[in-house]
Amino acid sequence: MIMDFIGELLKLTVLAGLTVAGILVILIWKKNLATRVTYLRFLIQVAAMVSVFYLFTYPVWQFIVLIVILLLPLVLGRFFCGWLCPFGLYMDAITLIRKGFKVRYRNLPDKLNKFLHKFRYVLLLFFLVVPFILNVIDPPPAESLTLMALVLAGPFDAWRILLGPVIPLIVPWKGPLEISKIYFSYPYVQEVIYYSKLLSIEVFTTIMAWVFVALTIVGSFFLRRVWCRFCPTGSSIAIVNRFRGFKWAPLLHIYKDEVKCTKCGICKRVCPVQVTDVYEQAGGKITTSMCMLCMRCVEMCPYEDCLKVNFGGKTVFKSRNWLEPAKVE
Template sequence: MKSKTVLACSITILSLVYILSAQSFVEVKGCYGPHITAQISSNEVKVNESVTINGEICPGDPNVTIRVTFTRPDYTWIDQFVVTDSEGKFSVTQELDEAGYWNIFPIYGHICDRLYANVTDPNADPNAPIPTFELPPYKPNYTLVSAAAISLSLGTIVAVVGTKNKTRKISSLRLFVQIGFVFLIFFGMFIDHQNIPVPAEQIAPHEVLISTEVLGVSMPDGLPVPFFGCYYPCGRTTTCALWELQTYIYPFWDAGRGWGVNYASSGIMRLGVVFGSIILLSIVLGKFFCGWICPFGLYMDLISKLRKTLRIRYRVLSDNFNKKFHQLGYVILALILILSILFGMQAIANTQIIPETEKGGFIYQYFSAPFCQVCPMKPLCMSLQTSVGLLRPEWLTESTTGDFYQLGYYLTSLNIVILAIVSLAAFFYRRSWCRICPLGALIALFSRFPPFKWISALRLDKVEKKCTKCGVCKRVCPTQVTEVYEKKGGDVTSSNCLLCLRCVEMCPYEDALRLNLAGKTVMRSRNWLESNEF
């Protein structure tokens, strides 16, 4: 109880300090670029009517040629070229000659903004089906498809061979599941979407792959998932819930234009879908996502395997410190939410608390998703995308304001530094990042407190009379969770447990530990002491 009080006070003090310091800032208009911003005269027009695009570049250089591309619904396009005036502003007018959804791209060098217009034909039959147009055929990336097939084949072999060892059955199965989910999460990368003709290639492939609707709420970024499925790589099939949680507060609270997509529903409705999805998934499976699905969890496990190969012993934290260390995830989560709300106050309450949060401001440009600027998973996702040939490897070392960032991949040098620190820590302390992961904390929020805890479908149970307090479960736990060892019996699942089931796998007593799904036992401990297999 004392630690929770200290934690709550710390968050409150940090919030007050940040708000007071933010209010003392003097707003200074500046150019943090280069970038281009534009507005359209109307998003709803009739066929053969004209729209005007007004915009500006930053820095406001004169006599710069701007390309404005009007992409029709059938993915043909019209190019117009205009020169900026003495203040770096430009204006262009175009007649829209086809009914449907137009994408409009004002392009400044390698940087572009995106606008849209919905063009209707008043003479068209209202009962006629809406014409649909398909993107040009995607070109399969056979190199990556082959690599995926080989990896899954090797994973199958490892799983089959591993199951012969009683103390590796579950671990082998988990490794196979983890590898399989990496390909499922990023399977869109197996497709060379660069085959789409310019400028239609500016249209994000995920807009076609994963855009969906939930109870009437438009979710063009896809359904949120409680594991690191990074938003930024093109071709992903899911979206990290933490990214949606941040950006739907700021900068996409209002319905309208997003990064490569258009939001038909308000931010509050989209946040409702995010929280609803997380609550539902947390109730059903809890942190099973962390132990069995999360790609970054697989990365942590591979580092541990490297350490074992080098015969280097892992280190442990004291039980007391480890329990407090786990609380850091909630602090990080709270700071993410606080920063997002402070940044988004202009849209939420029509009051700008933090300067430079307006469109084109420094924070809008570079810190609108604060956690994503330090997320250790992002460089790994970018590396995956590099392997498909969609970006140059040297971009991984660009700074925040480099060409790489401006191209829309939003990777900063800080991401690389954090990944290096996390990797080094994971080498000596098993699953060190998972102990403070804010996404794991988000899942735990809905699985540790009543009534959610009472209706959890996935439980780890212990039979007290079969437990001898040998301590094996405590020693093999990668995050040093002690509840399985300390609790007498019954449900021993804790909010810090990743449900990796290493304790079930290594427990040497028959049926002492059981994993139950909706009351049905799906895995149980076995007496491997009677066998010579280790």
């Protein structure tokens, strides 16, 4: 048992080391790709991925991770998306590779981007409602409901879709791909398998899984944070920011000083999910449900104190006059 644990620890240490080394090689290979905040974000994202791997070693921890994902936004808004999500880490790493190759990113038309942001809620509803209806038609034994809730089984199986983005590339269970007794997975591949079985289209499972992997990798190369435009987990987190009754809840916000803003447009260009509100809105609190609180706009805004990140009323990070607009991609 202890030897198994040490074996898993070694595997993951190697994976985390390779991930960090790969990211650093990309950053060093092409200078000026990142600022100190980008380094910090990568380190936190890798640490989060490693932690999630260990939490997932125990089935009940999946339930706890899910509760954390759902409750964290009450305090930190969508900080999870900007700083902790493993799928976000993979997409950010692909963005760095693209920058290394000097390929310019593409943007979606603003209207389509905003439409997709709303459409995510429909997707979330669909993925949660369909399994629920199927479970009502064929209900599980009632006495095991608590246990099933704790291990996300039976009628609670569908909630695993909210854990889709946090699936590490190496998993501590029998994953979809095995190489030398190491199991590999990828965000949402297990959901593709689950829904294929549910909808009795198992014959297409492998094809759909590989198509999803290929689309998100190629898509992320050209479109920053491509999956975040569709992600059901992101929409479940964003719900907190959408309802008026919950507007007070997150303590982490971005504020803008309208007087100091010169409308240079940098914040709009650097935002990985094309949030335009920081640029368009007048001063004050400008956090929206689309914003992942990655703070990229704050670090790149070239005017002192123009943008500020406040936590519980205290400024924790603010824009400075340290970057020339010409250096920004």
